[in-house]
Amino acid sequence: MQEYTNINQGNSFIRAIAKETEANFPRIKTIFKAEDLGGWDEIQAKFFDEGTIFDKIRAKKST
Known part of the structure; x- marks a missing residue:
């Protein structure tokens, strides 16, 4: 994998692949x-209040 010295170099690579x-x-x-x-x-x-979907997903992943 090639490393890039600045973000513009990486962005042009991503644009080329796209x-x-x-x-x-x-x-x-x-x-x-x-x-x-x-x-x-x-x-x-x-989704994000205490005890809602996000908490349930995290609880399943930690078991």
């Missing part, structure tokens, strides 16, 4: 927006 492979994958306009999930307050309450 250009080479873009025909292999469909373009994604937008997967979804926070509003599609009820807004950030709803997302926080459902």
Whole structure:
């Protein structure tokens, strides 16, 4: 794996790979927006508040 001395060098490498492979994958306009999930307050309450989905996933991984 090649190392890059600055971020611009790495970014140009990533852009080159993206250009080479873009025909292999469909373009994604937008997967979804926070509003599609009820807004950030709803997302926080459902996924990240104490005891919700994120905590349950972490609990499964630590067992």
